[in-house]
Amino acid sequence: MKENDKKEYSSKILERIDEPKNLGLITKEKAKEFNLKLLSSDYESNAGDSIRLYWAVDKQSNIIMDAKFQSFGSGIIIALNDMMTELCIGKTVEKASKITKTDVEFALRDRPEIPAMNIQELYDKTLNFVVIKKVALSYTEVDVSSFDDDYLVCECARVNLGDIKSAIKQFDLKTIEDIGQITKAGIFCKSCQKEGGLEEKEIYLTDILEYTRKEIDEQKQKEQERSQIDFESLSKEEKLKLIDEVLDEDVRPMLVMDGGNMEILDLVESKPHYDLYIRYLGACSGCSSGSMGTLYAIESILQDKVFVDLRVLPI
Numbered sequence: 001m002k003e004n005d006k007k008e009y010s011s012k013i014l015e016r017i018d019e020p021k022n023l024g025l026i027t028k029e030k031a032k033e034f035n036l037k038l039l040s041s042d043y044e045s046n047a048g049d050s051i052r053l054y055w056a057v058d059k060q061s062n063i064i065m066d067a068k069f070q071s072f073g074s075g076i077i078i079a080l081n082d083m084m085t086e087l088c089i090g091k092t093v094e095k096a097s098k099i100t101k102t103d104v105e106f107a108l109r110d111r112p113e114i115p116a117m118n119i120q121e122l123y124d125k126t127l128n129f130v131v132i133k134k135v136a137l138s139y140t141e142v143d144v145s146s147f148d149d150d151y152l153v154c155e156c157a158r159v160n161l162g163d164i165k166s167a168i169k170q171f172d173l174k175t176i177e178d179i180g181q182i183t184k185a186g187i188f189c190k191s192c193q194k195e196g197g198l199e200e201k202e203i204y205l206t207d208i209l210e211y212t213r214k215e216i217d218e219q220k221q222k223e224q225e226r227s228q229i230d231f232e233s234l235s236k237e238e239k240l241k242l243i244d245e246v247l248d249e250d251v252r253p254m255l256v257m258d259g260g261n262m263e264i265l266d267l268v269e270s271k272p273h274y275d276l277y278i279r280y281l282g283a284c285s286g287c288s289s290g291s292m293g294t295l296y297a298i299e300s301i302l303q304d305k306v307f308v309d310l311r312v313l314p315i
Contacts, residue, residue, distance in 0.1 A: 009076070010116035012108045016079035022086050023078070024068040026054040036065055039138050041195055043131035051081055053131045055088065055096075057139065062092045076117070083107050088132070097136035138195055144211040147203055154205075156188035161208065168212040176205050219249075223305065231274075231307040240267055243276065246305050251298050260284025262298075265315060273309045276302070280314060290314055 009017075031038035036056040044050035050073070056066040067088040071081045083104050088096040101122060108116035149162030167173060167182045176194070180187040186205050191197035194206040226246075231239065244264060255261050260282040268275045278298075280290050287294070291314060299312040 008118060008121075009079075010108055010110045010114075012083075012110060013076070013079045013116055016082045016108075017075040020078055020082040022068055022082050023070070025052075025070060026056050026066060026068050031056045034065070035059070037139075039135050041131050041135035041138055043134060051131050053085065053135050055093070055135055055139075057093060062094070062139075064088050064091055064093065064096055076121075079108070080104055080122075084132070093136050093139045097132055099132060134195065144203065144208055151203070153201075153203060153208065154183075154185035154188075154192045156192075157184040157186075159183045159185040161203070164205070164208050165212050168209065169216060172216075173209070174213070176209065179205055179209065226305060236267060239274070240264060243267070243302060243306055243310075246302060247298075250301050250305070254297075255280075255282075255284055255294075258283055260287070270311075273311050274307060276310060276312050278312060278314050 026038060026040075028038050034056070037059050039055040039057060040052060042050065042052045051069055051071045054066075054068045055064045057064050067085045069081050069085045071078055073081070084099060087099050087103060087107060091099075105116050105119070105122050106112075110116070144161070147161050149160065149165070151161045153159060153161050153164055164179060164183055164185055167179065171178070171182055173179050173182060176186060179185055186193040189198055191199040192201055192205055194204050195201075226242070229242070231242070234242065247262070247264075252261060260280060262278050262280050262284060265277040265279055268277070279285075280287065284290055284294070289295075295312060295314060299310070302310045302312065
């Protein structure tokens with residue numbers, strides 16, 4: 001920057017051109033360490049400058065505890081983005097989303113009555129406030145469960161939501177790249193990978209991955225808790241409740257898909273076994289597999305997740 005050009009800017013701007021205070025990134029690991037929710041979003045202007053904004057947000061108060069940015073642009077753009085990012089810190093997500101160019105320029109003044117830079121230049125320069133709106137909108141978690149499993153997530157590869165969730169669970173996928181290798185979703189135009197791509201989507205692979213990994217972790221936690229339960233020490237009502245929970249999670253959805261269901265009639269202690277009497281409902285009633293393959297599957301699941309000597313007897 002030429003010496004004459006430097007005189008047109010406040011000393012605060014010049015300091016941030018040389019040494020931005022908030023340039024960098026916030027990792028998921030760092031945010032998790034402090035129990036904060038990490039948000040990020042990208043924006044690229046027609047002028048060619050781009051920015052990625054990171055917020056680490058307290059989940060209870062909605063306050064932005066830390067903010068960082070990565071940017072490609074001129075020195076003045078870096079300085080403006082640096083102050084824009086700093087003004088987000090300590091504000092709620094709602095208040096930060098209302099920050100304006102005027103707020104940024106005023107914060108960069110050396111004296112309140114003297115503008116930090118030429119006002120016309122301020123409005124000519126591309127200050128990416130769109131990215132603030134985008135990252136603020138992403139704060140509300142996407143309810144993946146509200147989308148039908150047939151919902152087409154990746155139009156390029158024609159991959160639906162159900163197939164992606166199944167792949168994550170079956171192959172224990174942990175990254176967007178893993179999903180692409182197995183399902184081909186997100187490997188072409190990449191719009192469905194995360195917010196900020198070529199096309200805006202209702203739901204992204206990042207949302208699905210986060211939601212499904214959370215489901216997997218919660219299921220593992222439940223199974224761990226169940227494994228520590230002494231089944232025989234439970235009351236009959238507690239035993240039936242535990243069995244019913246496992247049936248709801250692992251058996252009934254399978255039966256409902258085929259137009260059937262089942263109900264528990266009784267649980268009878270018959271040392272060293274416990275006999276669970278059930279009745280098939282709907283399409284399962286009278287089905288030949290009800291006394292063969294389906295029965296074996298139900299019994300195996302309950303023996304694995306509830307009690308090893310549990311027998312299932314259909315009536």
